């Protein structure tokens with residue numbers, strides 16, 4: 001049964017959904033795909049290490065995998081689609097290693113990670129196209145803390161593909177009464193928003209950690225949105241995409257929600273801790289740390305003004321103190337909104 005058949009009939013079909021990456025988000029997506037009626041194959045780097053003694057998931061303690069989910073070290077060759085949820089910096093080597101040579105050509109790859117690749121400045125769909133040039137690609141992004149999605153709490157996200165019909169089919173396949181997917185034809189805008197909001201979340205956390213107040217955070221979120229829209233347009237995306245779930249929606253969540261790793265990293269930074277010390281204590285990813293220098297570089301290359309991203313990159317690299325960072329943002333020439 002093809003992806004189109006699955007979507008148009010609204011049935012799950014017999015072929016499994018494969019999820020690549022058994023971190024918090026991959027695990028939550030596996031649970032969601034099972035909820036949508038699929039058999040799910042969850043690829044983990046170390047399958048034996050995924051479950052805790054009480055049977056719950058290492059990255060999502062308290063959450064159990066449904067029966068329809070099998071944890072594996074191999075992606076099944078008959079997968080109807082792949083949801084790829086490894087951290088962006090590992091996406092290229094992991095995908096090259098796990099992609100089954102006999103996967104049907106129509107089975108799409110859906111990037112669910114949020115970042116730019118540090119070495120190439122590429123977004124996830126472009127990385128996937130490098131690894132699997134002729135395969136259909138899409139992206140899934142939005143304001144979604146993994147734990148809440150795994151618990152079946154209400155959430156919405158966007159699925160984007162340059163082939164609009166593919167995005168609509170994927171949205172129909174993976175949506176349930178608790179997880180509502182909107183389709184969108186601007187994958188560049190969606191990915192740019194999902195990646196860059198992590199950097200703004202670090203800035204928001206740093207402002208709160210440094211005691212700069214709620215006004216400062218609101219200003220950073222709003223001007224961060226303008227910054228992301230400029231970058232998205234320069235990369236060929238649309239500003240109105242950034243006003244949606246993948247941009248405004250995810251900024252709201254990540255810049256205010258205590259569960260955000262990027263916001264939490266910024267909070268510690270704002271309290272005066274060194275970036276390396278904060279990262280050494282963590283086993284989970286804060287994508288904004290790797291994405292901030294990419295945004296700084298892209299801003300320079302494309303001639304786009306990205307003052308918040310540049311300040312976050314300099315703060316993380318130790319090129320600016322917190323006081324300098326604050327002064328740098330506030331002393332820029334006055335301009336129109």
Ligand SMILES: NC(=O)C1=CN([C@@H]2O[C@H](COP(=O)(O)OP(=O)(O)OC[C@H]3O[C@@H](n4cnc5c(N)ncnc54)[C@H](O)[C@@H]3O)[C@@H](O)[C@H]2O)C=CC1
Nearest residue numbers: 022023024025026085086087090113114144145146284285
């Ligand atoms: N956690 C969340 O709420 C959400 C996360 N995302 C995105 O999903 C992506 C994955 O994030 P999480 O699942 O939260 O990650 P996580 O921090 O829970 O886990 C990281 C995962 O990456 C694996 N990993 C680490 N180094 C690796 C390597 N060298 N090769 C292969 N795998 C490696 C680890 O084994 C682990 O399973 C990120 O891009 C994140 O921005 C998107 C939406 C929600």
Ligand SMILES: O=C(CO)COP(=O)(O)O
Nearest residue numbers: 142143144145260261262
């Ligand atoms: O992307 C996310 C929520 O949409 C998760 O944010 P963090 O990676 O900052 O935890």
